[in-house]
Amino acid sequence: MYKQFENLIDPFEDKELDVPPKSFWGFCWYYTKPVWPILACVSLTSAVVAVLEVMVFTFLGDLVNWLGDQNPETFFADNGWRLLWMGIVILILLPVASAFFEIIFHQGLMGTYPMSVRWRVHRYLLRQSVSFYQNDFAGRIANKLMQTALAVREVVTRIADILVYVGVYFTAGLFVVAEASWVFVIPFMTWLICYLAVIRFFVPRLKDVSKDQADARSVMTGHVVDAYTNISTVKLFSHAAREEEYAKRSMMDFLKTVFSQMRLVTGMNITLTTINMLLLFATGLLSILLWQRGQVTTGEIAVAVALVLRFQGMSQWILWEVSGLFENVGTVQDGINTISRERDVVDLPDAKPLVVEQGAVQFERIRFHYGKDAGVIEELSLSIRPGEKIGLIGRSGAGKSTLVNLLLRFYDLEGGRVLVDGQDIKHVRQDDLRANIGVVTQDTSLLHRSIFENVAYGRPDVDEEMVREALRKSHALEFVEGLSDPAGRTGLEAHVGERGVKLSGGQRQRIAIARVLLKNAPILVLDEATSALDSEVEIAIQESLFDLMEGKTVIAIAHRLSTIAAMDRLIVMDAGRIIEEGTHQDLLDKNGLYAQLWSHQSGGFLDPVKAA
Known part of the structure; x- marks a missing residue:
């Protein structure tokens, strides 16, 4: 029976993801909207109970009056039908109505209503722009998701309670006492005015x-989640005491709001007790x-x-x-x-599927300043032929990673276009664009799931053997087979911890390469795809990387120039502009910025003939 009511609402309905309204x-x-029929049924039942x-x-x-002025011997005979009716009300109608209210409210609404909100908010937030997450704590965003879902339910259901149950109950009660004597209305109405004044004040x-x-x-x-997320950094710098102080300040600020709230609650309860008495x-x-x-009468x-x-x-x-409502x-x-922030990057209404047959990439006079007046990338043009492998080189802040982010459309251009x-x-x-671009970044972040799920994330329809083959090619299978987690899962089923913290x-x-x-x-x-690898492992997987790059258009960023010197073409960037391009030898012959960077690389990277 409970299950039938629990299934009245589908909280995971696939609804269109519009920007939520900004008005309360x-x-x-x-x-x-998805739950309003159930909410209306709850309100109607509540009114019946009242x-x-x-x-x-x-x-x-009436019973008090009857017991005072009627003959005990003929009591049931004289009032049988009225007693039967009230017996039906007390023993059948009221329990059934109350039971129906409890079931439809708790099974039909209380669980599925906030879950419906969470699901829709989560789907919307997953499609938020990258900048949205860069400007806030992940824990804070998740906290807002959970709190807001419950708060919406509480606001709506409490308003329904107050307007329907209380309104019907008080109005009916007022009619009952007025029927006895209109004088009784005076203290009740005076109390109501005072009560509303208490609400209005507090x-x-x-x-x-x-x-x-x-x-x-x-x-x-x-603050607390930030410390837990970066616990390795906290430990490395022995700053547990500093994090305590950092969290303590925010906890003290929170406690001040609690004290203010409790003072108001105390004053409110004292005032309410006074007008009730x-x-x-x-x-x-x-x-x-x-x-x-x-x-x-006494009755x-x-x-x-x-x-x-x-x-x-x-x-x-x-x-x-x-007070809970407010x-x-x-x-x-x-x-x-x-939650109701518009997404910075959205698909156009007439957005089409992306069809990639060759893999040519063009940046045409692009401009991007992260919303500032100038800087980052200015009037940059670059054509990459199908299957061409280019290396992006430049000092930190030259705009290399920004160029990649623009290709992935994590941000919208301020001028020009990318083809x-x-x-x-x-x-x-x-989704089509990013499905056609494979990315390995320097800061690899894994999901707190199994090795299998992390590797298969790029292609969910694969089987275990395909995952093992990818791990073998990336020289990861050996250490994966030796993994275990606290839950006893091993190998491909072992979980890697938040952001993959259990792995080096x-x-x-x-894992990211696989x-x-x-x-x-x-x-x-x-993007610095081999920066976290030691030289022996890097050499071992170079062949796999070459296999991976075969037949693909490749954009590689590396500060270790030896890893990209063999690319078809090297692009040297500085201050958001391309200042040099050509093969490794061409750029050395030009004796420009690339030649300077090359000469500054540590031992083993210099041309042995020139070094002699």
Whole structure:
């Protein structure tokens, strides 16, 4: 039975990924649309429960009157049908309605609603631009995803609770006491006005504090995650104490917001208790005075006092619901600032598939400044023939890696265009573009998954033998077969830890090379691909790299010039411009920047004849 309700909503529905609205209510509705029929059913059931509960209070008042003025011997005969009806309400209707509410609320909504939000937000964030992740903590972004999903659910469901259940309950209760005597309405309405004043005073202040608290919590989490992510650096520099202090400052800032919140809560509870006691006193006093004049019965007094006690209990719940509501409002608003950012790099509406038959690459008068006025790359043009292997050379900051990032369309150009086989990469789908480019970078990052999953990431349809062959070619199979993890998994099934921390830099690099070998893309980018390898291993896998480069267009970046000296053409960059190009010998003969860099390389790289 539970499973049927749990399957009412498909949280993983493949919906279109639009930019979420930046307005608060627009944002909440955007993520509530998939679940609104269930939410409406929950609200309707809640209203039915509220009416039935008020009916029970009315019946209890009638019962008090009956017991006071009716003949005990004929009691059941005189009131049989009314007693039967209330028995049905108490024993059948109210339990069934309450049970249905609990099941549809908890099984149908509470789990799947936030999961639907998380799924849609996660899919959107996965397609965010690279710059989005460069400007924030990964832990902070993940924290916003988790917090915001729960906060959207809490905001919407609490508003439904307050507007429907409380509204129906209070209105029905007011009609019941007014039916006994309109005088009873005075203390109830006075209490309501005072209660709304309490909400008006305290809740906005709690909202502001809660927003500050959500910010402080995200910063605190980001600081803690930053230390854990870079634990090797912390250990290398023996800076555990510095990281403690770094986290302590953010924890203290968070604690200040907690203290501010608790002060408001204390004041709010004291004020609420005071007006609740005044309502009880006023209702009790009026009951005595009206009873003395014969204007109300003992049953009606019982109903009025019972409703006062019920409202007192509800008032605490409502106030916490409202304060919790605004706490979650602050969390949602904080999440909107992160989640509802437009992507810097998006596919055009008419983006076409990329068809790569030869692998020619052209940079035509491209300009890119990372949003600054000048610098990085300016009016650069470069044509790479199909199957040509070029080496990019230059000092740090010359623009080599930026050129590669622009080819991958991690950023959009500020001028010019990049063509692959004559197709402007701005007019093709990003996924198609990157599927046709294999990349091995200097800073290899592996997923915290098995070796098999990491190697097969470039080509998910492969089998174990193909993965083993790629590892064999990258000279990684030997160490992979000896791997194990704390869960007892070995070999290809062993997990590598976050970002591959359980492996050495050279081991990670060989896994990355195996991954690209398997991907077998027509365009290959090697950005310091062998920098983490020792000379013996580098020599051993050179043949595999040559096999990998066979028939492909290759762009290789290396500071160790001996690794790219044999390329078809070398491109020397400086300050975002191409200043030299040609073969290794051509550039040495020119005696320019390349010749200077070559002469500065450490022993073993110089021409032995010239060195003599």
